[in-house]
């Protein structure tokens with residue numbers, strides 16, 4: 204609910220009490236050019252790129268400034284007056300306020316002057332700059348300046364390619380001193396490791412004495428830098444951004460489920476970086492370094508082909524072998540163990556849990572997951588799995604007992620409780636070697652896994668599943684929020700969506716689910732299941748799943 208309305212170039216824009224003009228414009232999709240302002244940080248108003256004209260209320264005079272302007276006829280400066288412009292990032296909205304942004308000549312002149320000033324000492328080395336193609340200096344020069352450089356003297360030189368830490372390299376000559384990097388460290392990472400030294404055109408960004416840029420959010424400095432002054436050592440010189448496309452994803456690094464763009468080159472199906480995707484309900488504008496650097500999981504350590512007895516196989520043969528190995532499963536459902544995965548989507552887990560419930564009548568559910576790790580009280584939580592909550596919801600939805608840990612599976616297997624195991628996922632949080640040895644003796648063990656982890660290695664037959672970015676899916680984060688991801692990359696090798704492999708395996712065992720598209724799984728997730736009661740979170744999970752493109 205808005206607290207009032209302002210007009211920007213005649214267009215009505217709602218605002219909330221306390222909001223600045225630039226923030227209200229940003230929310231309404233109107234761009235007021237800016238460098239130092241960022242929606243997630245404080246506003247120092249030091250770049251002056253966002254200057255706008257505020258029209259006075261009726262009956263009040265315009266605020267004017269006394270200035271000197273060049274009079275070519277007199278060949279001298281003469282006193283004159285000009286409209287006082289206001290930084291939109293500092294000006295609070297007031298009901299009925301009228302703002303001129305793109306319709307004021309004074310504003311246009313000011314933007315051009317600021318742009319020219321910022322480029323006076325800039326090296327303009329765009330052809331070798333990683334920011335080229337997504338640089339505010341380039342974009343605003345085209346939009347608001349377009350004049351050739353008038354200063355032909357030697358520019359001020361500053362540190363080049365200075366290593367700030369393992370992830371970040373600084374180029375002082377490209378820096379426009381917006382201080383976003385300083386503020387993101389102070390206000391988001393709560394680690395004021397960066398500061399500015401010197402004044403005027405000599406100033407530069409420096410590290411605190413004796414420090415490196417080494418906190419969990421170091422890559423956010425590169426993310427907020429509007430120019431190419433801070434570059435990521437991981438992305439530096441790897442790709443030109445105009446060749447990249449972006450897919451909607453969710454970080455798999457922990458149960459926070461930060462929203463992300465996965466940038467990839469469609470020409471070689473390769474991911475190049477993650478960027479935070481704004482979501483106030485989850486990650487605001489940020490991601491941690493661990494998450495930012497987890498995009499190579501799309502291709503590293505993958506299981507891209509089927510394995511039978513540890514040897515390469517083709518998928519159809521592996522499924523035929525699985526049918527043979529599991530042929531006695533119907534004799535006693537109590538001797539079947541089903542392992543869900545906190546790493547896989549709700550769709551994959553639902554398919555396996557559904558087959559367990561409806562066809563196999565297996566009630567012993569376990570959950571495979573990555574071991575807990577560090578939490579930082581900012582975004583990162585100890586649970587390093589993207590969908591633990593989804594697995595719990597699915598079991599409840601199907602009226603199954605809450606899945607137990609893989610350590611419990613190992614214990615039960617050691618007591619000879621199971622003949623058959625069907626698992627989803629790659630990692631386990633217990634003793635992987637013990638799991639391999641205790642499960643080696645079962646009659647049939649089929650694993651569906653995206654990565655070559657302990658489960659795929661322990662199984663007699665491993666089927667290659669698509670990674671999170673190779674198929675659309677739904678994940679429920681630690682707060683119980685169901686979030687969907689799109690298929691961004693083509694699946695590698697023989698990988699198929701996990702739910703499809705479950706359907707194929709079930710068909711081989713004589714159970715036809717009739718699910719052909721992801722939408723069929725989504726429909727099953729929201730529909731009635733024989734013998735199941737509606738569980739906690741069912742609606743959000745199913746609704747999110749139904750939203751995703753097939």
Ligand code: SF4
Pocket residue numbers: 377378379380381382383384385408424427428429430432433
């Ligand atoms: S390094 Fe980038 S973010 Fe930091 S002050 Fe310079 S331009 Fe701004």
Ligand code: SF4
Pocket residue numbers: 454455456457458459460461486489490491492493494495582583584
């Ligand atoms: S906090 Fe968790 S979900 Fe967010 S970026 Fe980091 S690892 Fe990924």
Ligand code: FES
Pocket residue numbers: 236237238239240247248249250251252253254290291292293
């Ligand atoms: S955005 Fe820099 S002064 Fe307003």
